[in-house]
Amino acid sequence: MGGFATDAVLLILAVWGAIMDSRYKRQGGKKPEKRHKILFLTATLLLVVPLLIVFGPLGNPRALVLLLLEATILLFALWELGRWRVRRNNPPSML
DSSP states (O other), X not given: OOOHHHHHHHHHHHHHHHHHHHHHHHTTOOOOOHXXXXXXXXXXXXXXXXXXXXXXXXXXXXXXXXXHHHHHHHHHHHHHHHHHHXXXXXXXXXX
């Protein structure tokens, strides 16, 4: 990813998206399907497991923690971007 500022902006936008998604679901919006959750879990494993295998035994623990933190922020932001697309394409029903 990059510097601290990039991570901070991504994290702030992702948290804001999670709050908006929570409100959207409370208003009767579309919830994530099981298939999307499985795809997200698969993507997470495909990113994290190789990082642990390659950098775990070789590098220092602090660098590994920072790398995993950046991966977590990136995955969280990508999940919320996907949820934003769902909210945009499926407005909540107004009953």
